[in-house]
Amino acid sequence: MIKPMLLQYAKNNLPFDDPNCITELKLDGIRLIVSNMESLRLYTKNTDATDKYPELHDAPLEKGTVLDGELIVTDEQGKPDFEACNARFKSKKLKHQVTFCAFDILMYRGIDVTGLPLHRRKELLEESFEETPYYTRVRPVTGSATQYFDIVKQYGLEGIVIKKKQSKYEVGTRSWSWVKVINWKESEVFITGYNKKDFSWLIGVKEGNKIRPMGTMEHGITKEARVLAWPILRRSKISENNQFIFVEPLLKCRVKFRDYYKSGLMRIPVFQGFLT
Incomplete structure (x- = not known):
């Protein structure tokens, strides 16, 4: 199992604009590592969840790829539904369709890329797979993080994540290079x-x-x-x-x-x- 890089809370839970950072939508689901090394494995923070999501087994990934992202279930309005996602985690008999939303890449064609800056890893992530109904990517939002957070609040979404463009992927570390702003x-x-x-x-x-x-x-x-x-x-x-x-x-x-x-x-x- 690979321990994911974790986020800090932004100071005073306030968004900020910084040209050296990117902004992403924080998706309300379950953190998931998808590893396609010797075989395809799915890992939450604490468990091997491979058997829980058979629809993710047909992954559009080359061997030697490891992705980090969020597993979500969407409601009728297309918003992430954490309660439905959690229910599906507990029982694969439920029919809730899951989608894996990749926001980072750790291994690319068998090469460890965690030491590369985030902006470069984002480029490799774009090259790593073709999107399907079950696999998609989280892309950075251009413009003001502060203004984007206002939009997130208007739509009742969970929040945003602000990440330093030059940040390395710090396995198993709660890092100040990634901070979350929650729509409490x-x-x-x-x-x-x-x-x-x-x-x-x-x-x-x-x-x-x-x-x-x-x-x-x-x-x-x-x-x-x-x-x-x-x-x-x-x-x-x-x-x-x-x-x-x-x-x-x-x-x-x-x-x-x-x-x-x-x-x-x-x-x-x-x-x-x-x-x-």
Whole structure:
């Protein structure tokens, strides 16, 4: 397995314009390495996924080619659907069509090209295969990254990636040469419970006289936030089960999150601070 090069978050999650960088659309799917060395293999960050995607086995790649990219499933509007992509990963019996979107090349005709600058690897990527319904390329966007991010937000897409043109491919490294800017959504929620075994909180939003559950929040909760919340959570207990203590919705906080699941729950809510 090849460990992919990973991204950092852009400072303050803000896009920036730099003539020494390229900009790409960040696709909301599953990171995938496609290797056609001795045989075709498909690798996620943690698993050999070759058997999960038989439609990708007829790859338009010469022997000696290794590509990095994102595996996506698109919805009826043509937007990447992470939930459908994740469901397909768990069960190949589902009929969701996947597409591999290549954005980098690591091996070209049996030669390791990770040490070449990104702009040159992009040229080799263009030469490495003919596109099919299952294999396509992610191409850089010309013009302003800041303006492009505004368009991404308008269409409700995941975000953008800004990459240095001269960057090498740093295998298994989270590098500042590639940074992501995420189109976070924001909301105000109430804390409705907490996990007995870790530091996660249950959250919900008020609808009339009721609280609608929005899922579990694990990210962004600092030690200081837990210390501030604990006296109120402890004295506002309503009930419990094997996993959670349920509390009155007395604490309100601000969160950011990626999107909504089809169930209506928030995807990856991140604590931002308490509200008075």
